[in-house]
Amino acid sequence: MGDQFYEDNGYYVARTVLPRSLVRTVGIYAENTIRAYEGKLLRHKTGLLEVNEFVPSTNIVCNSPFNPHLTLPEELSELRTALCDLITADSIGQTLHKLDGVAHYVIAQTILFITAQNTDWHIDGWAVDMDARPHDGHTLWIPLEDMAHTSGIPAVAAWPRKHLVSEESLGIDPTLSVRERYDRYHDTFNKRLLAKSPQVVSAVLRAGDFMVWAPLTPHCSLPPLDPQKTRLSLQVLVRPAKDADATRMTDWFSFLNL
Numbered sequence: 001m002g003d004q005f006y007e008d009n010g011y012y013v014a015r016t017v018l019p020r021s022l023v024r025t026v027g028i029y030a031e032n033t034i035r036a037y038e039g040k041l042l043r044h045k046t047g048l049l050e051v052n053e054f055v056p057s058t059n060i061v062c063n064s065p066f067n068p069h070l071t072l073p074e075e076l077s078e079l080r081t082a083l084c085d086l087i088t089a090d091s092i093g094q095t096l097h098k099l100d101g102v103a104h105y106v107i108a109q110t111i112l113f114i115t116a117q118n119t120d121w122h123i124d125g126w127a128v129d130m131d132a133r134p135h136d137g138h139t140l141w142i143p144l145e146d147m148a149h150t151s152g153i154p155a156v157a158a159w160p161r162k163h164l165v166s167e168e169s170l171g172i173d174p175t176l177s178v179r180e181r182y183d184r185y186h187d188t189f190n191k192r193l194l195a196k197s198p199q200v201v202s203a204v205l206r207a208g209d210f211m212v213w214a215p216l217t218p219h220c221s222l223p224p225l226d227p228q229k230t231r232l233s234l235q236v237l238v239r240p241a242k243d244a245d246a247t248r249m250t251d252w253f254s255f256l257n258l
Contacts, residue, residue: 003099010159010217012099013203013210017091018142020208026082027144027207027232031114033079034061042071044111055115058228065112070258083112084249086142087236092210093252096138096238099212106244108137108256109237116152116224116231121190124237125164125215126182135162135216137239142210144232149204152224152231154211157198161214165189193218 006012034041040049044066053063065072069087072080087107096105124139147153167174170188172181202222203211213219224231238253246254 006099006212006214007161009201010161010163011156011201011211011213013205014095014212015209017095017210018086018089018208020206023086023142023144023207026086029082030079030112030144031061031230031232033076034065034112034114035059037076039073039075041068041073042066055228060228060230061114064114064117067110067258068112069107069110070255083110083234087140087234088250088253090250090252092140093250096212097252099138100240102240104241104254105137105238105252106241106246106254106256107236107238108244109235111235113233113235114230116227117221118152118223119221120186121157121193121218121220122186123189123216123218124213126185135164135214137215137237138212139215139217139219140210140212140234140236140238142234142236143205143207144234145230146206147204147231147233149202149222150225151229152221152227153202153205154219155200155202155222156211156213157193157200157218159198159214159217161216164216165192189218 003012035052038051040051042065043050044064047066050063052061054060055062068080069084087110093105096102141154167181167185170185172184172188176184205211241254244254245257247257248254
């Protein structure tokens with residue numbers, strides 16, 4: 001059971017899955033709450049507790065909160081609850097079930113993006129189970145506001161969902177540190193990918209839509225036309241529950257215990 005297009009291409013665009021007004025409300029609340037918070041939050045780029053950094057000449061936070069569904073402090077509990085309710089919505093679980101037939105998922109990681117990140121080509125399999133089940137699971141990119149082609153939206157290279165290019169096949173030295181392996185893998189992999197002139201796909205998304213891609217699907221962020229504007233969105237990494245150390249939250253979702 002599963003979706004053949006997703007199996008063949010490694011991505012899927014889900015339209016009007018979530019209530020549009022609710023998503024926009026959560027996005028505005030998230031932006032305003034994080035911007036006003038003067039304490040330290042766990043950040044995606046560094047993995048450290050840090051105060052807000054802002055896009056120059058703006059009040060837009062650019063150091064993205066990491067795992068806000070678990071790590072936001074008690075003072076921000078209302079925002080934490082709103083984000084948890086959104087990412088565990090039944091309609092998301094039902095959509096993923098149509099793609100792979102799995103009955104229950106673990107949410108392994110979340111990132112709250114307030115501005116575009118300008119990320120280069122990479123795969124998310126490194127973040128979850130690269131060595132074990134790299135083709136399992138999904139990355140969800142959920143816009144919290146309407147997006148245009150100018151917003152810095154993600155793009156993927158169409159890629160069979162279970163097609164793994166191993167470190168060994170790229171000649172990566174297994175004795176290197178994880179950081180060195182990561183950098184060398186992507187540098188070598190990206191050159192091979194782009195040399196084949198891949199089909200690159202993006203989607204203009206509105207609040208209520210989301211995009212899904214597989215852990216092995218190469219993707220990047222397109223550059224925003226105006227970096228001094230918000231690009232409110234959530235990135236959510238999920239995988240089949242199986243034997244994960246996790247806390248059950250709903251019929252569809254558990255949270256990985258960090």
